[in-house]
Amino acid sequence: MSEERQIQLEVLRYNPETDLEPRFQTYSVPCVNEWVVLDALNYVKENLDPTLSYRWSCHMAVCGSCGYMINGEPKLGCKAFIHEYGDHIRVEPLAHFPIERDLVTVVEDFITKFSSVKPYLIPKEDKPISAGEFKQTPAQLMKFKQYTLCINCMLCYAACPQYGLVPEFLGPAAISMAHRYNQDSRDGGRDQRQEVIASHEGVWECSFVGACSEVCPKHVDPAGALQQVKVASTIDWYKEHLMPWSKK
Amino acid sequence: MSSKPYIREIPKSSWFFRQPRYMRYMAREVTSFFIGAFTLLLVVGLKRLAQGPDAFQSFLDALRGPLGVLFCLVALVAAIYHSTSWFNVTPQAMPIQRGEEFVPGKLIVGAHYAIWAVVSLIVLIMGI
Ligand code: FES
Numbered sequence: 001m002s003e004e005r006q007i008q009l010e011v012l013r014y015n016p017e018t019d020l021e022p023r024f025q026t027y028s029v030p031c032v033n034e035w036v037v038l039d040a041l042n043y044v045k046e047n048l049d050p051t052l053s054y055r056w057s058c059h060m061a062v063c064g065s066c067g068y069m070i071n072g073e074p075k076l077g078c079k080a081f082i083h084e085y086g087d088h089i090r091v092e093p094l095a096h097f098p099i100e101r102d103l104v105t106v107v108e109d110f111i112t113k114f115s116s117v118k119p120y121l122i123p124k125e126d127k128p129i130s131a132g133e134f135k136q137t138p139a140q141l142m143k144f145k146q147y148t149l150c151i152n153c154m155l156c157y158a159a160c161p162q163y164g165l166v167p168e169f170l171g172p173a174a175i176s177m178a179h180r181y182n183q184d185s186r187d188g189g190r191d192q193r194q195e196v197i198a199s200h201e202g203v204w205e206c207s208f209v210g211a212c213s214e215v216c217p218k219h220v221d222p223a224g225a226l227q228q229v230k231v232a233s234t235i236d237w238y239k240e241h242l243m244p245w246s247k248k
Numbered sequence: 249m250s251s252k253p254y255i256r257e258i259p260k261s262s263w264f265f266r267q268p269r270y271m272r273y274m275a276r277e278v279t280s281f282f283i284g285a286f287t288l289l290l291v292v293g294l295k296r297l298a299q300g301p302d303a304f305q306s307f308l309d310a311l312r313g314p315l316g317v318l319f320c321l322v323a324l325v326a327a328i329y330h331s332t333s334w335f336n337v338t339p340q341a342m343p344i345q346r347g348e349e350f351v352p353g354k355l356i357v358g359a360h361y362a363i364w365a366v367v368s369l370i371v372l373i374m375g376i
Contacts, residue, residue, distance in 0.1 A: 016252045072267070098253035106253045139348045161270055164258040209273040210337060226338030231341065 036127035038077035054103035074155035094158040117178035122189025147180030157213035169205040172212035172222035282326035
C-alpha cells in the first residue's frame with residue numbers, strides 16, 4: 001500500500017487583473033509518496049482550486065513545460081518526487097522570468113534567443129534528395145549527442161545568476177544548442193552562429209558559475225558547452241589576429 | 249497574454265546568498281584575490297632585492313613576522329581552494345574524445361593534480 005501524507009503546498013499566486021504583487025497561498029494536499037509535485041498541483045486544480053494556473057503536458061520529463069522553483073531550486077514538477085521532500089513544499093514560478101499568472105512565466109525572451117542561434121542543421125552544401133542521406137559515424141554522433149537531449153525547460157536560465165543580473169545574456173540552453181549544431185559533422189553554419197554566440201551578450205557574459213549544469217534534468221551540461229565555445233572562440237581570435245593567412 | 253507580467257527584482261549586491269552553489273562560486277572568485285595579492289608581494293620582494301641586501305633582508309624579516317606568516321598561510325589556503333575548484337571543472341571545458349567514448353573526467357582532473365604535484369616538487373627541490 002502506498003503511504004499517504006498530508007503536505008502543505010505553498011504556491012506563489014499572481015493574478016495580473018487583480019493583484020499588484022504575487023502572494024503565497026497554502027493548500028493542504030493528501031499526497032501519495034510515489035507522487036511528484038506536479039501530481040500535487042493537479043490535485044489542487046481538480047479538487048481545491050480550479051483557478052490555479054501552471055504549465056505541464058507530458059508528465060514524463062520530455063516536454064519541458066513544467067519547470068518551477070521547488071523549495072527554491074529549479075526543478076521539473078513531474079520529476080520532483082514528493083518522498084524527497086518534507087511536509088512543506090513551496091512552489092514558485094521559474095526565477096528570472098516575468099510572471100504571467102501564478103506559476104506561468106513569460107518565455108518570449110528565451111524563445112527569441114533560442115531562435116537567434118539558428119538551432120537547426122545548415123548543410124555545408126545543398127544536396128538533392130536523390131543523392132541520399134548525410135552519413136555520420138557513431139563517433140561523430142557522440143561528439144554532440146548529449147546536447148540533443150535538451151528539452152528547453154529553461155531550468156538553466158532560472159539557475160543562472162548571470163541571466164538574472166544581465167537579462168541580455170543569451171543564456172545556457174541557447175548557446176549549448178548552437179554548440180550542438182557546430183559540433184555536428186553535417187553542419188556548415190558555424191560562422192553564422194558565431195556572430196551571435198561569440199559576442200559580448202553571448203558566451204562572454206558567462207562566468208562559469210556552473211549552476212545550469214547542476215540543475216539540468218537531462219544532464220546536457222550546458223556549462224561545459226559554454227566553456228568549449230569560449231575555447232573555440234579564443235582560438236578563432238588568435239587565428240584571425242596572429243595568423244591572418246590561415247583560413248578558419 | 250497578460251498586460252502586466254510581474255517582474256521579480258534580483259538583489260544586485262546580495263544575490264549570491266540565495267543558494268549554496270552561488271556561495272561556492274563566489275568563494276572561487278574571491279580566493280583569486282589572494283593569489284593576486286601574493287603575486288604583488290613577490291614583485292615587492294623583487295624590488296627590495298634590487299635595492300640591495302639590507303632592503304631584501306628587512307623584507308624577509310617582515311615576511312617571517314606573525315603578520316607575514318598569517319598572510320602566507322591564508323594565501324596558501326585560498327590558492328589551493330581556487331586551483332582545485334578549477335581543476336575539478338576542467339573535464340567540462342576540455343572533454344577529450346577517443347573514438348566513440350570520452351576520456352573519463354576523473355582522468356583529466358587527476359592529470360591536473362599530477363602535473364601540479366610534479367611542478368611543486370621541482371620548485372621545492374630548486375628552492376632547497
Ligand atoms: S510535464 Fe513535460 S516535462 Fe514535466
